[in-house]
Amino acid sequence: MIDASKPLRVLVPEGSSTSAREAITIVGLAGHHVEVCDPSRWCLARYSRFVRKFHHCPGLRSDPAGFLRFVEQLLASQHFDVLLPTHEQGFLFARAGVQLASRVALALPDFAAYRTVHGKAGFSRLLDQLGLPQPPTRIVRSANELREAVRFPSVVKTSVGTASRGVWFVRDAGDLNRALDDLEAAEDFAGEVLVQDLIAGITEKAQSVFCRGKLLGFHAYQQVAAGIGGGEAIKQSVSRPVIRTSLERIGAHLGWHGALSVDVVMPRDSGTPLLIDCNPRLVEPFNAYRAGTDLVDVLLRVSRGEVPVPLAESRTGVRTHLAMQALLGSASRDGTRRGIVRECGRMMMGRGAYQGSTEELTPVRLDWLSAVPLAMTAMLLLASPRIATRLARGGFGAHLLDRASIQMIESEDFPPVVPDKRSAIRDP
Known part of the structure; x- marks a missing residue:
């Protein structure tokens, strides 16, 4: 392990994802100094005793150039040993790798390699090239091609998408029509769409x-x-x-x-x-x-x-286990307050599937502040179990990319040379 007597100053460039929240716990337990920037003032990372300072920044999705300038200014104004991307910021940082490397330590591949696996179509082609196993897969670019390629049951995926976005389970013609409506409404056929046979398994x-x-x-x-x-x-x-x-x-x-x-x-x-x-x-x-x-x-x-x-x-x-995810799942399946209370009881007592399990997302015993989002989730679900789907959709925040922001980052003239005063560092 890294010498605990010499704690690192680590900048985590988003605090909304479950991956970032868990990484912060691990980095904090190791005794390192953690700071976080995120477009949401109420992201998960705000509720951690391990976060020494929070920086409110532009959204990666809405303003990737502004977000990059914000990070660069933060690195120029303060010393950080490591920049630790935990989600889709890696795509942006790989694109700007040369200019970031002079300011901070960062582990990312070159942009061409990153692009290969960032999109589902590129990853599928790579698997074919290397002869590695994947479900039978077809790549299409229109509604007609999708209708011809689909075999029930299938999984339909947009090439770009994360946090369960852009995925449809298609078991019959009705599911297919709903997927097509969603894809055409979002203009997803402007890019590539994957159709994979749905394989039963774990x-x-x-x-x-x-x-x-x-x-x-x-x-x-x-x-x-x-x-x-x-x-x-x-x-x-x-x-x-x-x-x-x-x-x-x-x-x-x-x-x-x-x-x-x-x-x-x-x-x-x-x-x-x-x-x-x-x-x-x-x-x-x-x-x-x-x-x-x-x-x-x-x-x-x-x-x-x-x-x-x-x-x-x-x-x-x-x-x-992830208690928040478990409660949201229970509410979406059972839809009753009694079911949510039972799930809470099983978690607290360590019964059933929770026997011998440790909480990983909101580890209250290690980080008491993490009790805040967990308690808020439980109270909201008890007030209205049907709110579960809306709460889950909230995970698609400004810290994620979409097709437009990806195209902007991939463009030849990115990042723009003209400075943007709006991206000046803003702390709450």
Whole structure:
């Protein structure tokens, strides 16, 4: 681990995602100084004792150039040892890697490699190129092509999308028509759309950290219980050497530098794991941390130019949960206050699927401030269980990218040369 006697000053460029919130806990527990910038004054990270200072910034989605200038000005006015992107800011920072590298330590691959796996279509083509397993996949660009390509049941995905955005489960003609209506309304056929056969099985995720194409840390977990939108409410660590090998091939081929995660489905009728999605970042790293694999520490080291010794394999059977996701999932499925109260009781008593499980998103015993968003979520759901879907949709915040902002970042004249006074640093 990094020498605790020399704490680092770490800037986390968003505080709204579950991944950022968990990374902050791990960095804070290691004794490092953490500051956060986010377009939302009430993001999850505001409710953590580990955050020393919060900076209110422009939105990545609405003003990527302003967001970049804000970060650059912050780095110029204060000293930070590491810039730690935990979500889609990595796309922007990879594009501006040269100018950021002179100001702060940062672990990201070159922009071409990042673009390859940031879009679902690019990742699918990469899997084909490397001969790695994925569900049968077709890439289309129109409603007619989609109608011809779909086979029930299927999953339809926009090439760009995160936080469960741009995904439709199509089991019949009615589902297909609804997906088509949504895609055409959002003009998603301006880009590429994927159609994948829906494979019955268990959803798993694998996370890794690379140093110039060399795998240094790996962890995998499977979904024990789903929350709202299909995300993990309860997860458990597993050993997946086959997936590790696949990630090693991907990372070596791309010369990957930094964090890389993949989503996997383990088919019920086959032992071959199928890769279904890629995230060029660490996704919710606390389960790995509890299982003895501190991927955040390795990422900090790699950011600072170190080449740490590869980590040993994680402990298997380590169970963790996200209480907020579990409550939202319970409300969306059961829709009753009694069901929410029962779920709270099981979590508090450690019963059923929660037996032996540790809270990872709002670890109240480690960070008392995290009780605030958890309590607010519980109270809102008890007041109106039907609000669960609306609360979950709130996860699509200004810290995320959309097609327009991606095109702006990819343009030849990005970032604009003319300074924008509106992006001056603003603290609450």
